[in-house]
Amino acid sequence: MTATPGATAPAMGNAPDDVRRITDDRSFFGQPGGLSTLFFTEMWERFSYYGIRPLLILFMTAAMSSGGFGFSRESAAAIVGIYASSVYLASLPGGWIADRWLGLRRSIFYGGVLIALGHLAIALSAVFARQAFFLGLILIVMGTGMLKPNISAIVGDLYPEGGARRDSGFSIFYMGINLGAFIAPFITGALGERVGWHWGFGAAGVGMLFGLIVFRTREGASLGPIGLSPSVGPEQQRRVRTITLVGLSLAAVVVALAMVGVVPVNPVKIAENMTIFIGVLAVSYFLYLFLWAGLDRDELKRTVVIVVLFVFSATFWSAYEQAPTSLNLFARDFTDRHIFGWEMPTLWLQSATPFFVIALSPVFAAVWLGLAKRGIDLSSPTKFAFALFSAGVSYLIMVAATNHVIAGGGNGVRVSMVWLLVTYLLQVVGELALSPVGLSTVTKLAPHRFVGQMMGVWFMSIALGNLVAGLIGGNVDPEKLAEMPALFQRTATSLFVASFALALLVVPIRRMMRSRAI
Secondary structure, three states, rough: OOOOOOOOOOOOOOOOHHHHHHOOOOEEEEEHHHHHHHHHHHHHHHHHHHHHHHHHHHHHOOOHOOOOOOOOOOHHHHHHHHHHHHHHHHHHHHHHHHHHHHOOHHHHHHHHHHHHHHHHHHOOOOOOOHHHHHHHHHHHHHHHHHHHHHHHHHHHHOOOOOHHHHHHHHHHHHHHHHHHHHHHHHHHHHHHEEEEEEEHHHHHHHHHHHHHHHHHHHHHHHOOOOOOOOOOOOHHHHHHHHHHHHHHHHHHHHHHHHHHOOOOOHHHHHHHHHHHHHHHHHHHHHOOOOOOOOOOOOHHHHHHHHHHHHHHHHHHHHOOOOOOOOHHHHHHHHEEEEEEEOOOOOOHHHHHHHHHHHHHHHHHHHHHHHHOOOOOOOHHHHHHHHHHHHHHHHHHHHHHHHHHHHOOOOOOEEEHHHHHHHHHHHHHHHHHHHHHHHHHHHHOOHHHHHHHHHHHHHHHHHHHHHHHHHHOOOOOOOHHHHHHHHHHHHHHHHHHHHHHHHHHHHHHHHHHOOOOOO
16 A cells, blocks of 8 residues: 655554554544544635635636736636536546545545646736636646545545434535635625736635645644545556556647637537537437446336436536626626625625534424425435426526616616525535535435446536536626516526426336335
């Protein structure tokens, strides 16, 4: 067993005993001490991610005289969609590389290094060139793909016994994610919007450096041998290393050609093509499962349920992930952000979503338990339908808000922050009814030998939603004021139609899956 270079791992004379020492530990609120290491590492990584994501569109659409790129809103929103979508897609090769070559711990560390370098490149793009900005985004995508799936995998490894303690551990870990997302906009927004864009980007990178320091200094003592070694032998590791390096070389050539202008880049067209590609890839995979994977009748039925939920998951995220694009632009251009005469930065409103998640998560847990005690066990499709309906209502709120802007004459008219806060609250209600339920349902329904692959495909639904949200998000524009109510109305209508359609499928799905509670 080879330790991560430079790690302060303790001597391991008896690996099983060392693992038990780590997993039986209860020094962190009754949880293993290793959870605190992973909690703060992930908190700072999410600080860096959510610190720059909503800042991107404000920066790219700002005039060059204000330090921005002066991009059109359509192009900037498409870039944000491509970026967020790529982060989810990168988790697939990131998990594969960790399992077959680097191991979980080295993948997390190298991923963090790539993220920090990406932020540095973006921060320095003010001094160098626009190409450094896009190189930074690529590095962050690669690093997040290496870090995010593998840090979650180690959390699971801390609880080999499973059970309620494991669920509690993941709940604490999830709070770390939202704590980072809550804090980040306050710092990066204040610096980015009031001091200079690249100060905001740099602050996000400093957050990732804090996460790296936490992980590097505490991983050996708190995690012991967990996550050090890949799951395959040396020969397979060499094969995966070769494939990875060849793939990175080819990608580097394409990126270099794009940066020097040999390969033309149209963000909107790329986002559209990626949407088609992901859709085709998902359909192809499900066809493979149905036709050639040798699934029995029961497994086929459960896979049909996953396909149905995949479609509605993508629909939900295409609306939810407009927060950093269309809703963020509405916050900047049409929202009165003054408090006692002082105007808050636009990004501060982005902290509302993680705040509501933190506040409402225990409420939803209590509601589900309370309903179960009364013999009311809502199925996954029912919860999905409720989530879509709640998101649909949130966009009706935005229709009313835009109508208020138009009624006031448009130019310079701003509405209360309450409109956006209620919108975010309703969307979080939907998220808490859909996101954890979707993950749990896929792990229960997926054929056992395809669970890992099915989880990767499930994340493709979120990637697909991000792309669609990016394509929609650039249409919030003071120059197209009359079109905005129709834009939000179309989103609301699609969500209501999806909610109604899924509600009609609840009974047939439950009949198909009578042998399982979903």
